[in-house]
Amino acid sequence: MTSPSDFxxxxxxxxLLDVEDVTVFRGDRLVLDGVSLTLDAGDAMILTGPNGAGxxxxxxxxxxLRRPDSGEVIxxxxxxxxxxxxxxxxxxxxxxxxxxxxxLGTNSLPDALEALDLTHLTDLPARLLSSGQKRRAAFARVxxxxxxxxxxDEPTVGLDIASIERLGAVMAAHRAKGGAIIVTTHVPLPLDxxxxxxxxxxxxxxxFWLS
Amino acid sequence: MTAFLALIDRDLRLAFRFGADTLASLxxxxxxxxxxxxxxxxxxxxxxxxxxxxxxxxxxxxxxxxLDRLFGAELEDGSLDLLMLTGPxxxxxxxxxxxxxxLTTGLPLLIASIPLGIMLGVKGPxxxxxxxxxxxxxxxxxxxxxxxxxxxxxxxRGGVLLPLLVLPLATPVLIFGAASSYAxxxxxxxxxxxxxxxxxxxxxxxxxxxxxxxxxxxxxG
Numbered sequence: 001m002t003s004p005s006d007f008x009x010x011x012x013x014x015x016l017l018d019v020e021d022v023t024v025f026r027g028d029r030l031v032l033d034g035v036s037l038t039l040d041a042g043d044a045m046i047l048t049g050p051n052g053a054g055x056x057x058x059x060x061x062x063x064x065l066r067r068p069d070s071g072e073v074i075x076x077x078x079x080x081x082x083x084x085x086x087x088x089x090x091x092x093x094x095x096x097x098x099x100x101x102x103x104l105g106t107n108s109l110p111d112a113l114e115a116l117d118l119t120h121l122t123d124l125p126a127r128l129l130s131s132g133q134k135r136r137a138a139f140a141r142v143x144x145x146x147x148x149x150x151x152x153d154e155p156t157v158g159l160d161i162a163s164i165e166r167l168g169a170v171m172a173a174h175r176a177k178g179g180a181i182i183v184t185t186h187v188p189l190p191l192d193x194x195x196x197x198x199x200x201x202x203x204x205x206x207x208f209w210l211s
Numbered sequence: 212m213t214a215f216l217a218l219i220d221r222d223l224r225l226a227f228r229f230g231a232d233t234l235a236s237l238x239x240x241x242x243x244x245x246x247x248x249x250x251x252x253x254x255x256x257x258x259x260x261x262x263x264x265x266x267x268x269x270x271x272x273x274x275x276x277x278l279d280r281l282f283g284a285e286l287e288d289g290s291l292d293l294l295m296l297t298g299p300x301x302x303x304x305x306x307x308x309x310x311x312x313x314l315t316t317g318l319p320l321l322i323a324s325i326p327l328g329i330m331l332g333v334k335g336p337x338x339x340x341x342x343x344x345x346x347x348x349x350x351x352x353x354x355x356x357x358x359x360x361x362x363x364x365x366x367x368r369g370g371v372l373l374p375l376l377v378l379p380l381a382t383p384v385l386i387f388g389a390a391s392s393y394a395x396x397x398x399x400x401x402x403x404x405x406x407x408x409x410x411x412x413x414x415x416x417x418x419x420x421x422x423x424x425x426x427x428x429x430x431x432g
Binding site for chain 1: 213217218220221224228229287288290296297
């Protein structure tokens with residue numbers, strides 16, 4: 001677990017993230033071309049763009065899983081991650097699946113499960129959960145971490161309207177506490193004062209070769 | 212440290228939950244060892260002479276079996292992304308997985324090698340020496356195997372590449388390990404072979420997790 005001292009002090013107070021002119025290639029294809037964005041405490045940024053525009057790649061680059069080919073990503077705090085996949089082991093119960101995140105994080109498991117209406121499923125093996133319930137369980141992991149910066153890749157996949165509302169309330173509470181969110185989504189989220197960043201499709205850009 | 216232990220704990224839970232996968236390498240070890248008397252003939256002298264060698268080769272191959280899934284399952288369901296981002300350092304994640312691999316594969320093999328050894332005619336006083344060698348050997352194999360598994364992670368035909376990577380690296384372990392186990396039969400001192408086997412283990416102990424951590428980072432990138 002990284003301690004706060006591992007991160008640089010922001011020049012702007014309340015700044016959580018600086019992304020400066022980030023370019024990423026995948027193979028010989030240009031996926032992100034000079035993306036710059038900033039995120040302050042309380043912000044919610046929605047990444048939009050057509051399929052294949054590099055939304056997930058941008059999230060992975062911001063998280064540090066992937067190194068940008070040029071440009072810089074500077075984070076000023078811890079992050080919590082919700083990927084495409086739910087990362088739940090089918091054989092373990094919900095509580096066992098989240099045990100590692102609970103140990104690493106600062107928030108309590110019962111509170112997170114309560115907020116997402118999962119309490120009654122705590123001792124059920126993950127293989128018996130529906131896809132929406134699994135998605136909420138994966139989201140519970142984000143809530144456990146206590147990190148200020150949330151990176152969410154399609155958090156609403158498979159969720160019903162009531163669950164999306166619940167997610168919206170959780171995200172609003174997180175922002176009110178000084179957290180920030182970057183989310184990719186194709187459905188409207190119940191969030192106020194969002195900023196959006198549209199990634200252009202670079203599919204038309206000819207793949208080019210290093211000469 | 213808590214995260215490290217929690218990771219081992221989770222892996223052990225998974226291993227118990229999916230007992231069939233865990234037992235597969237153990238059954239392979241016992242079956243493979245039991246086939247040799249059928250093929251070589253029931254001569255006690257021959258089996259006693261071949262016994263330690265058979266056990267070492269079977270243990271080496273049995274250790275390889277679960278390696279393919281060691282990190283593969285984590286990569287596929289997205290757990291590896293999470294571990295790299297919020298878990299302990301990559302090398303510690305790799306080391307925890309290697310330790311769990313030894314606890315679920317190496318340790319059962321050690322226990323199973325007692326009846327297998329007796330079946331192959333290894334004498335009682337020679338057994339502790341065989342077990343000591345095997346303990347160090349299987350630990351080295353878990354470390355080397357974990358490193359190779361993380362390197363081929365995400366590569367196509369990773370399953371084919373894996374043994375090609377591990378087996379050459381494991382030859383010193385096999386040579387010194389088997390040599391130490393034969394010391395009782397040949398009435399020589401096992402000290403030199405055990406020293407070299409221990410040297411292999413202590414070389415693997417820091418290097419393999421570091422290399423594996425880099426492999427994991429590359430796989431999620």
